[in-house]
Amino acid sequence: MRVTAERDRCVGSGQCALLSPEVFDQDDDGLVVVLREEPAEELRGEVFQAADLCPARSIRVHG
Amino acid sequence: MTADILPRRPRPASVTGTDVTGIGAADTVRKAAMTQSADTAPETGAPLPQFPMRRTCPFSEPREYAEMRADHPVSRAALKVNGKPTWLVTRHEHVRQVLGDSRVSSNLKLPGYPHQFHIPEEMLAQVRLMMLNLDPPEHSAQRRMLIPEFTARRVKEMRPRIQQIVDEHVDAMLAAGGPVDLVTALALPVPSLVICELLGVPYEDHARFEEWSAAMMNHDLSPAEYGAAVQALDMYLDKLVTLKENEPGDDLISRFLEKNRTERIADHVDVVTMARLMLVGGHETTANMIALGVLALLRHPGQMAELQADPTLLPGAVEELLRVFSISDSGTARVAVEDIEVGGVTIRAGEGILALNNAADHDESVFPDPDTLDIRRKEARSHLAFGYGIHQCIGANLARAELEAVYGTLLRRIPGLRLAAAPEELRFKDDAMVYGVYELPVTW
Numbered sequence: 136m137r138v139t140a141e142r143d144r145c146v147g148s149g150q151c152a153l154l155s156p157e158v159f160d161q162d163d164d165g166l167v168v169v170l171r172e173e174p175a176e177e178l179r180g181e182v183f184q185a186a187d188l189c190p191a192r193s194i195r196v197h198g
Numbered sequence: 199m200t201a202d203i204l205p206r207r208p209r210p211a212s213v214t215g216t217d218v219t220g221i222g223a224a225d226t227v228r229k230a231a232m233t234q235s236a237d238t239a240p241e242t243g244a245p246l247p248q249f250p251m252r253r254t255c256p257f258s259e260p261r262e263y264a265e266m267r268a269d270h271p272v273s274r275a276a277l278k279v280n281g282k283p284t285w286l287v288t289r290h291e292h293v294r295q296v297l298g299d300s301r302v303s304s305n306l307k308l309p310g311y312p313h314q315f316h317i318p319e320e321m322l323a324q325v326r327l328m329m330l331n332l333d334p335p336e337h338s339a340q341r342r343m344l345i346p347e348f349t350a351r352r353v354k355e356m357r358p359r360i361q362q363i364v365d366e367h368v369d370a371m372l373a374a375g376g377p378v379d380l381v382t383a384l385a386l387p388v389p390s391l392v393i394c395e396l397l398g399v400p401y402e403d404h405a406r407f408e409e410w411s412a413a414m415m416n417h418d419l420s421p422a423e424y425g426a427a428v429q430a431l432d433m434y435l436d437k438l439v440t441l442k443e444n445e446p447g448d449d450l451i452s453r454f455l456e457k458n459r460t461e462r463i464a465d466h467v468d469v470v471t472m473a474r475l476m477l478v479g480g481h482e483t484t485a486n487m488i489a490l491g492v493l494a495l496l497r498h499p500g501q502m503a504e505l506q507a508d509p510t511l512l513p514g515a516v517e518e519l520l521r522v523f524s525i526s527d528s529g530t531a532r533v534a535v536e537d538i539e540v541g542g543v544t545i546r547a548g549e550g551i552l553a554l555n556n557a558a559d560h561d562e563s564v565f566p567d568p569d570t571l572d573i574r575r576k577e578a579r580s581h582l583a584f585g586y587g588i589h590q591c592i593g594a595n596l597a598r599a600e601l602e603a604v605y606g607t608l609l610r611r612i613p614g615l616r617l618a619a620a621p622e623e624l625r626f627k628d629d630a631m632v633y634g635v636y637e638l639p640v641t642w
């Protein structure tokens with residue numbers, strides 16, 4: 136699984152950082168940063184939930 | 199939530215004439231010119247259903263929604279205020295689609311925008327749009343400046359102060375002894391003081407700020423008293439911004455002004471309007487959720503006991519309460535700026551859309567048995583009570599922190615809390631844009 140996020144689309148809801156703090160964070164501007172681009176398989180559930188709940192649809196999960 | 203900036207009952211224009219940012223409503227409701235196709239359904243020729251529709255049970259959605267979701271999930275209704283047609287979108291999938299579509303606008307000045315209160319044309323023309331009603335790129339520019347104020351980390355840092363505010367008010371309740379009205383004792387002051395904290399309102403002004411902001415949602419005031427409160431608050435916010443321009447502090451307004459020195463996206467009035475939006479967006483909404491949430495827990499004693507025994511269930515319970523009430527149901531109002539297709543229906547450019555989040559949050563395909571409150575519901579977080587898309591509530595995590603602090607503290611410190619009125623005596627805000635309960639007498 137590979138995770139990418141488009142900062143340009145991000146609206147800073149912070150849902151991803153709350154749902155999957157090992158994979159996502161918010162930088163000083165409050166925008167998404169991906170901490171682990173290839174997270175462990177056991178995080179798949181929370182990563183998918185973060186992608187699904189992202190109000191700006193800025194998170195993509197590949198594979 | 200858009201229309202949450204509007205008063206909940208018509209008020210004489212003379213009183214609120216100065217209330218430019220608040221769009222204080224209305225003299226008499228002028229019946230808008232309607233075309234034949236506007237008040238009948240083209241398919242059947244039957245008269246359009248009226249919007250808003252009433253919640254018959256405070257813990258559920260209006261009865262009509264389930265039928266719409268099943269049979270005509272994207273359909274038209276006539277707005278009660280002016281008879282104009284609007285689209286109602288009721289399925290979770292479609293509400294997300296509409297709110298995520300860049301071909302819809304939040305601009306309440308566009309013809310076709312589904313207003314739920316009458317606003318005189320002249321007043322509408324003068325209104326300075328709040329971020330809530332701006333489209334990109336203006337919306338993005340303002341929102342970007344505010345996002346750092348509401349990050350998960352920043353909200354975490356605010357929690358101890360929120361807890362302190364809640365504890366002080368619970369202390370006062372305990373000292374006074376029951377019965378008390380939970381709305382005035384806790385639900386209104388807590389979010390008001392949190393916004394004081396956020397905006398950097400000096401301590402000595404807190405009491406006045408609280409008084410005016412409570413007056414703005416007091417439905418028992420005369421129009422004159424209401425108008426006076428709106429005006430006093432506007433003048434105060436204006437002075438507050440001037441104060442921060444001259445003496446910056448450690449607060450949202452000062453940081454906004456600082457960034458604005460390089461970004462140059464806002465003038466003085468824009469900053470005052472932004473400050474007002476924080477109050478408009480964050481006060482009554484959170485206050486209503488506090489009171490309704492406590493009521494729901496009191497009416498579900500089994501789940502209340504579970505929550506008392508295991509506070510780790512609290513965050514999930516907050517999501518479920520937000521879902522069940524979806525208090526700002528029709529706040530997610532839009533107008534199409536291009537033709538869009540939703541659920542096989544074409545919505546034409548210029549037509550109004552209400553993406554009903556309460557209907558979405560009772561969509562049985564996402565939330566099985568949607569009318570049942572279940573604090574352990576695993577999909578509760580998928581609710582759209584904070585909206586979706588670029589305007590999704592910027593204060594959502596702050597609101598969650600406030601609700602957790604209030605519910606958690608009451609359960610811990612007043613375990614014997616109970617209703618001090620017969621449930622059927624409670625008056626609900628059926629006529630308001632933001633759903634709530636007027637008073638909640640409790641004792642212990």
Ligand code: HEM
Binds near residue numbers: 483596
């Ligand atoms: C339970 C409490 C709350 C509820 C149910 C709620 C609901 C909403 C909804 C549905 C929207 C989206 C409106 C739209 O799409 O047109 C929204 C936007 C907004 N809310 Fe909240 N809200 C709450 C608390 C707060 C708080 C505490 C604040 C700030 C202190 C706040 C500030 C805002 C702002 C500034 C916007 C506009 C965001 C934008 O346009 O980008 N809200 N809220």
